[in-house]
Structures are given as structure tokens and as C-alpha cells.
Amino acid sequence: MEMNTRIISHEFEYFAPNSIQETLILLDQHGSEAKIIAGGTDLVSQMKMGKHTPAYIIDIKRIKELQYIAGDMVLKIGAGNNLRGVMNFFLPASVPYAGLYESIRSIGKTQVLNMATIGGNLCNGSPKADTAPPLLTYDARIKLVSLKGERILALKDFHSGPNRTIMEANELMTEIQLDKLPKGTSSAFEKKARVGADISKITCAVTVVRDGDVCRSCRIALGAAAPVPMRAFQAESMLTGKIMNDALTEETSQQVAQEINPPTVGRTHPEYRRHLAAVMFKDGFRRAWQQAGGGK
Amino acid sequence: MMTYSIETNVNGRPRAAEVTARDTLLDVLRDHWDVFEVKNGCEQGDCGVCTVILSGKAVNACLTLAVQANGKDVVTAKGIGSPKEPHLLQTKFVEHGAIQCGFCTPGMLTSAKVLLDQNPKANRQEIREAIAGNLCRCTGYKKIVDAIEAAAAKPES
Ligand SMILES: Cc1cc2nc3c(=O)[nH]c(=O)nc-3n(C[C@H](O)[C@H](O)[C@H](O)COP(=O)(O)OP(=O)(O)OC[C@H]3O[C@@H](n4cnc5c(N)ncnc54)[C@H](O)[C@@H]3O)c2cc1C
Ligand code: FES
Ligand code: FES
Numbered sequence: 461m462e463m464n465t466r467i468i469s470h471e472f473e474y475f476a477p478n479s480i481q482e483t484l485i486l487l488d489q490h491g492s493e494a495k496i497i498a499g500g501t502d503l504v505s506q507m508k509m510g511k512h513t514p515a516y517i518i519d520i521k522r523i524k525e526l527q528y529i530a531g532d533m534v535l536k537i538g539a540g541n542n543l544r545g546v547m548n549f550f551l552p553a554s555v556p557y558a559g560l561y562e563s564i565r566s567i568g569k570t571q572v573l574n575m576a577t578i579g580g581n582l583c584n585g586s587p588k589a590d591t592a593p594p595l596l597t598y599d600a601r602i603k604l605v606s607l608k609g610e611r612i613l614a615l616k617d618f619h620s621g622p623n624r625t626i627m628e629a630n631e632l633m634t635e636i637q638l639d640k641l642p643k644g645t646s647s648a649f650e651k652k653a654r655v656g657a658d659i660s661k662i663t664c665a666v667t668v669v670r671d672g673d674v675c676r677s678c679r680i681a682l683g684a685a686a687p688v689p690m691r692a693f694q695a696e697s698m699l700t701g702k703i704m705n706d707a708l709t710e711e712t713s714q715q716v717a718q719e720i721n722p723p724t725v726g727r728t729h730p731e732y733r734r735h736l737a738a739v740m741f742k743d744g745f746r747r748a749w750q751q752a753g754g755g756k
Numbered sequence: 757m758m759t760y761s762i763e764t765n766v767n768g769r770p771r772a773a774e775v776t777a778r779d780t781l782l783d784v785l786r787d788h789w790d791v792f793e794v795k796n797g798c799e800q801g802d803c804g805v806c807t808v809i810l811s812g813k814a815v816n817a818c819l820t821l822a823v824q825a826n827g828k829d830v831v832t833a834k835g836i837g838s839p840k841e842p843h844l845l846q847t848k849f850v851e852h853g854a855i856q857c858g859f860c861t862p863g864m865l866t867s868a869k870v871l872l873d874q875n876p877k878a879n880r881q882e883i884r885e886a887i888a889g890n891l892c893r894c895t896g897y898k899k900i901v902d903a904i905e906a907a908a909a910k911p912e913s
Contacts, residue, residue: 464798464799464800466799467778468778468780469778470778471757471758471776471777471778472777472778473758473777474760474777474821474823476823476824497821497824499819500819500820500821500824501801501816501819504780504818504819504820504821505800505801505819507778508799508800517777517821519821519823519824521824568885568888568889569801569804569888569889570814570867570870570885570886570887570888570889571801571804571807571814571815571816571867571889572801572816572889574813574814574815575815575816575819575820
């Protein structure tokens with residue numbers, strides 16, 4: 461277990477660029493020796509634990525260009541938005557994205573929600589990041605920019621291992637993109653933590669497109685269930701176009717439990733995680749299904 | 757060793773310091789400016805005793821680099837009111853016995869102050885959410901929530 465030494469024991473240089481362009485120039489110069497700081501809620505602790513010892517810190521908190529939420533057919537969320545701002549944007553009334561709202565709300569601590577950014581939650585690369593599962597079920601895309609150009613990729617291809625992503629040292633995440641969800645869509649997020657408002661033991665997000673009794677499609681994603689936030693594609697396929705009943709939900713939940721790849725080390729026994737995955741899928745599915753049907 | 761000159765305004769008083777980039781706002785408040793009402797607990801965002809109001813928002817000073825606070829306003833429990841002129845929140849904390857050892861109190865007050873600034877008629881649920889990032893090992897929270905509720909403006913009748 462890492463220890464919080466309570467001080468950042470290494471020296472570094474600090475930059476506070478005012479624009480994306482300035483940031484990219486700094487990243488180009490210092491890339492591999494630099495770390496971006498957004499809210500700092502992950503990075504500052506990690507530096508106190510000696511997990512990261514960057515020679516340069518580039519603060520993007522002041523960059524207004526990264527703080528917007530806009531768009532109709534494609535909703536674009538600037539990576540620099542703090543979690544509170546994103547949560548308030550998706551108040552529960554916006555049923556299709558209820559899962560994202562719930563995931564941020566589950567983080568709970570006011571101060572963290574004020575400081576932490578959505579880009580930081582993803583770029584930190586943790587398999588436990590709470591916004592990742594709902595965003596995965598929306599087939600979110602992310603935009604990575606460097607002086608050499610930009611690339612847009614599916615969030616599901618972003619994480620490459622525990623606390624690792626495919627982001628290059630000279631790249632900045634600028635945006636998260638969500639396609640407008642079809643009519644009849646709703647989503648939900650379930651989280652099991654050791655205590656309330658804590659880092660997750662396991663999470664499950666479910667997004668369903670409902671047409672009467674028929675499940676047009678269902679997308680399922682889990683956090684802290686594998687080395688990276690993951691989709692349960694096989695379980696999803698069991699529900700496509702099906703008339704829903706309890707037996708089918710139960711059967712699908714068993715597939716979810718099979719499909720996860722829980723860590724074998726740590727506090728939580730893998731079998732317990734599998735059991736939780738099944739239960740949380742059922743709870744999440746039930747809520748999303750009801751909301752999609754008009755909240756009955 | 758590279759240093760940075762920072763200027764802030766703490767409880768209405770201009771403050772300056774020469775800091776290194778790795779100094780947290782909590783370090784500088786306590787070690788340079790003697791602002792001891794901002795407490796030092798876990799130093800990793802868990803306990804909330806270091807909560808200050810930075811440019812109107814409740815943040816953890818232990819997770820904020822001092823350089824990031826440059827040019828900003830900082831309000832602490834002492835900036836909310838003084839023994840001579842206590843803020844209603846402070847009066848209600850005393851009246852309701854919402855303080856036992858007192859270690860969590862400055863953080864509770866700053867979190868509660870931001871809540872009431874934004875939502876003067878906050879209900880109990882909203883109060884509980886606003887202090888979800890502040891731990892208290894003594895009171896069991898009920899008296900703290902009672903005190904903040906009593907300070908929240910009653911609906912106009
Ligand atoms: C008390 C506490 C409780 C927490 N509870 C939860 C919880 O319940 N669920 C949860 O998911 N998280 C939780 N967290 C973790 C953390 O708050 C989140 O992961 C947060 O969203 C990180 O965002 P940040 O802006 O603070 O990131 P930072 O710490 O600033 O950065 C994190 C990482 O991402 C990189 N980065 C940040 N932004 C960008 C960008 N735009 N482009 C490229 N790289 C970037 C940084 O270089 C760094 O490596 C908690 C943290 C604390 C302190
Ligand atoms: S000391 Fe900052 S949250 Fe505990
Ligand atoms: S009064 Fe002692 S921690 Fe709250």
C-alpha cells in the first residue's frame with residue numbers, strides 16, 4: 461500500500477498557461493517530464509505518495525477554453541469542467557444521462573466535486589473512475605490534441621491497463637463527446653463502496669433503449685471490475701430486441717458476473733465482486749428500464 | 757530552487773509569500789501566515805478540516821498548490837465572523853452544541869457558509885450533502901446539521 465508522506469518531497473516548476481495552444485507548446489517542450497494538473501485531487505495525493513515526480517507541472521485550471529458544455533446532436537463537454545458543473549448540467553430530469561449524473565453525485569464530497577474535473581477523472585486512468593462506466597455506455601468519444609494535430613477516439617479504447625491510458629506525453633484531453641441518445645433511452649449507475657461517498661469497490665452503469673416491453677438495446681459497463689473500465693458486450697447482446705422478463709434479467713446478470721475480470725489481489729475477494737456485479741446490474745437495469753418507460 | 761511570489765487576500769487582508777511550487781495552500785496558510793484555524797488532518801482530501809473558501813468555492817487546502825491560489829481570495833472560519841461579531845452560523849453552532857473537540861468546526865463552518873451563500877434556505881438533505889466532505893469524530897453530525905438548519909433563513913411567512 462502506498463503511503464501518504466504528507467509532503468510533496470520533490471521540487472518542480474509550475475506553469476499556468478491561459479490557452480490550449482500555450483499548453484500544447486509546454487507539453488511539446490517538456491512532455492515526458494511534465495504532468496498536467498487540473499483539479500489536483502488525484503495528482504497532489506499521488507505526488508505526496510511519491511507515485512509521480514514530474515519536473516514540470518502544467519496547470520490547466522485557468523483555461524476557459526476547456527470549460528463548456530454545448531451541442532445538440534453531439535454534446536461536447538470540455539475536459540476542464542469541474543464535476544459539480546457537469547453534475548448540475550445533467551440534473552436527474554435529463555433522463556437519458558441519469559447514469560452520469562448519479563455517478564458524479566456518488567463521489568459526494570463537495571470540495572472534491574468543486575475541484576475535480578471530468579477530464580482528470582478519465583486521464584487519471586483508474587479502473588475505478590466513476591464517470592467512466594456511464595460514459596462507456598453512451599459510447600462516448602474523447603478528443604486528444606497535441607501540436608501535431610488532434611485525434612478523436614472511443615473512450616473504450618482509451619484505458620490500456622491499471623492506471624494507464626494510450627495518451628501520449630505531449631497530448632491534452634480537450635473534450636468528451638456524447639451522441640444524442642434515441643427516444644426511450646434511460647440510464648442508471650450503481651456503486652458499492654466501503655462506506656458512502658468513497659472510492660468504489662465496484663460500479664455498474666446500464667443504458668437501455670426501451671420500446672414498450674421490448675429492449676431495443678442495452679449497454680452495460682463496469683468499474684473496478686477489471687484492469688480497465690469495461691463493457692460487458694456479451695451480456696449486452698443477450699438483451700438486444702428481446703421482450704423483457706425477470707428470467708432474462710437474471711440470466712443476463714450471470715453473464716455480467718462471468719464477463720468481469722476482477723483483480724485477485726486486494727481487499728475484495730473476486731467471487732464477491734462477481735456476486736456484486738450481478739446484483740448491481742439487476743438494480744441498475746431495473747431502474748433504467750422503469751425510467752425509460754416514463755418513470756412508472 | 758525555484759520560488760514563486762504569490763499574493764492572496766485572506767479574510768480581507770492582503771498576504772504575500774515566497775513559495776516553492778510544491779508547497780500546498782495548507783502549508784502556506786499555517787506556516788507562513790499563521791492561519792491556524794485552517795486545520796491539518798489527513799492531507800489527502802478525506803477529512804475536510806482544511807476546507808477554505810477559495811474564490812467563493814469550498815476546496816481542500818491540502819490538495820491545492822499554493823501557487824494555484826495566487827491572486828485569489830481565501831476565506832476561513834475567522835473570516836466568517838469574529839467573537840465580537842459572530843456570524844449566525846457560529847452562534848447557532850454554539851447554541852446547538854455542535855462543537856465538541858472543535859477540530860472539525862472551522863471546516864464545517866466554511867462548508868456551511870458556502871452552502872448558505874448559494875442556497876440560503878437549504879434543507880436538511882442539502883445540508884448533509886454540503887458537509888459530506890467534512891468528517892466529525894465527536895458529534896455524530898446531528899447537532900451540526902441542526903445548527904446549520906437553524907442558521908438557514910426560514911421561509912418568509
Ligand atoms: C477524498 C476524495 C474522494 C474521491 N472520491 C472519488 C470517487 O468516489 N470516485 C472517483 O471516480 N474519484 C474519486 N476521487 C478521485 C478524483 O477526485 C477524481 O478522479 C477526479 O475527477 C480527478 O480530477 P482532477 O481534475 O482533480 O485530476 P488531477 O488530479 O488534476 O489529474 C489527474 C490525472 O489526469 C491528468 N489530467 C488531468 N486533466 C487532463 C487533461 N485535460 N488532459 C490530459 N491529462 C489530464 C493529470 O496529469 C493527472 O495524471 C476522489 C478523490 C478524493 C481526494
Ligand atoms: S487535511 Fe485536507 S482534507 Fe484532510
Ligand atoms: S467536534 Fe470533534 S471532530 Fe467534530
